[in-house]
Amino acid sequence: MPTDNDFTRILNWPGYRVYRHQIDERGKKLELWVRRKRGNRRIECSGCGRKFREFHDVSERAVRDLPWSAFQTTVYIEIYRVKCPECGVKREKVLQLPSKAPFSKRFEEAVGEACESASARQVARRFDLPASTVRAMDLRYLERWAAGRRKPALRQMGIDELYLGKKQKFVTVVSDLESQEPLWFGEERKKETLDEFFRTQLSRKQRGRIEAACLDMWQPYRLSLESQVPGCRLVYDKFHVLQHANAAIDEVRRAEFFRQGGRKRELVKGKRWLLLSRWVNLNTEKKRQLNQLFRLNRRVMKAYLLKESLSRLWEYRYEGAMLRYLQSWIDQLRWQRLKPFEKLAGMLLHHLEGILNYCRTRIAMGVVEAINGNIKSLLRRGRGYKNLRYLLLKAQRMAVTRTEFVTIRKAA
Numbered sequence: 001m002p003t004d005n006d007f008t009r010i011l012n013w014p015g016y017r018v019y020r021h022q023i024d025e026r027g028k029k030l031e032l033w034v035r036r037k038r039g040n041r042r043i044e045c046s047g048c049g050r051k052f053r054e055f056h057d058v059s060e061r062a063v064r065d066l067p068w069s070a071f072q073t074t075v076y077i078e079i080y081r082v083k084c085p086e087c088g089v090k091r092e093k094v095l096q097l098p099s100k101a102p103f104s105k106r107f108e109e110a111v112g113e114a115c116e117s118a119s120a121r122q123v124a125r126r127f128d129l130p131a132s133t134v135r136a137m138d139l140r141y142l143e144r145w146a147a148g149r150r151k152p153a154l155r156q157m158g159i160d161e162l163y164l165g166k167k168q169k170f171v172t173v174v175s176d177l178e179s180q181e182p183l184w185f186g187e188e189r190k191k192e193t194l195d196e197f198f199r200t201q202l203s204r205k206q207r208g209r210i211e212a213a214c215l216d217m218w219q220p221y222r223l224s225l226e227s228q229v230p231g232c233r234l235v236y237d238k239f240h241v242l243q244h245a246n247a248a249i250d251e252v253r254r255a256e257f258f259r260q261g262g263r264k265r266e267l268v269k270g271k272r273w274l275l276l277s278r279w280v281n282l283n284t285e286k287k288r289q290l291n292q293l294f295r296l297n298r299r300v301m302k303a304y305l306l307k308e309s310l311s312r313l314w315e316y317r318y319e320g321a322m323l324r325y326l327q328s329w330i331d332q333l334r335w336q337r338l339k340p341f342e343k344l345a346g347m348l349l350h351h352l353e354g355i356l357n358y359c360r361t362r363i364a365m366g367v368v369e370a371i372n373g374n375i376k377s378l379l380r381r382g383r384g385y386k387n388l389r390y391l392l393l394k395a396q397r398m399a400v401t402r403t404e405f406v407t408i409r410k411a412a
Ligand SMILES: [Zn+2]
Pocket: 045, 046, 047, 048, 049, 050, 084, 085, 086, 087, 088, 090
């Protein structure tokens, strides 16, 4: 039979020894009772970190730890309270217990790591816990991770809006384009929303370091940037501009839809997604479907071609060339009677500086889009995040682990 000493060695909680154990073979349960080792007498206040030799009282707490083989393990630990002059009667600090929840640190870590590749519901089933407990544990795991990391200075920022559904509506997402991770979520998409980011998240000095901001042609954001970071260059990037082009296509499609009626309407139906996809991303069958649609309606085809050609605007890296290309694109609109595209052209001319800034500032392409896509995939998997802080940490962790993954692959 193993002794308490053997259990102490396998449990391996520094500073603690097992003084009693119980094995329930039928129920597959292992219970261990631990207390401080004789040499471990300095008790630390969990409030301020002050150390004490005397304690106020002691109680026992049950904590779930990692399983031993097929046995679910519970550790009963003696916890002291100290009478601290600063904090009053306060629980001692125990490294193995990061929070008030009845789980050991390494158990929470195992759950948190499992949550990186599976949904909370799946992890809950695996560990035999309620899903809400798993989410709370994952959140603590991520908070600890976030507290221990150093963040680089923000020099290029991305600003995007994200639609979360009928209830929460829009949130503003601020991201770091260089580290490729989201930094902050704010409710709504007003000037005040972005103002709040600058006010609460950055010092004056940090604001001064921002060189460029990548954003949508959305006035409230621009106004905030102009007042908070006047030296920053605004860049209207491809991703955001093409979103407007897609909206224009959709408007043309709907109008044509409405005009045609009857049998033809059936053929146009369900082609929305096709029209919003880039030609290069479509397979042969989808291309065939789209061609069929174009034979039916020239205006929809024209609209599609206009979007496709607009997307090539960002292949130009010289201001003059970019400007010439844009001018010829706008010239194509003449006699087409495509109102939504004329409106788009007006918008582009109105934001010309910010579009040309793409040539004056080296910003990574596609980052805003990738961050946006990551958050959306999290939302799909997690079936809604009521806690925005949790969603943010989750997206940050996702961005960072992905980077790590890439570097490992490069090294191999
Ligand atoms: Zn204290």
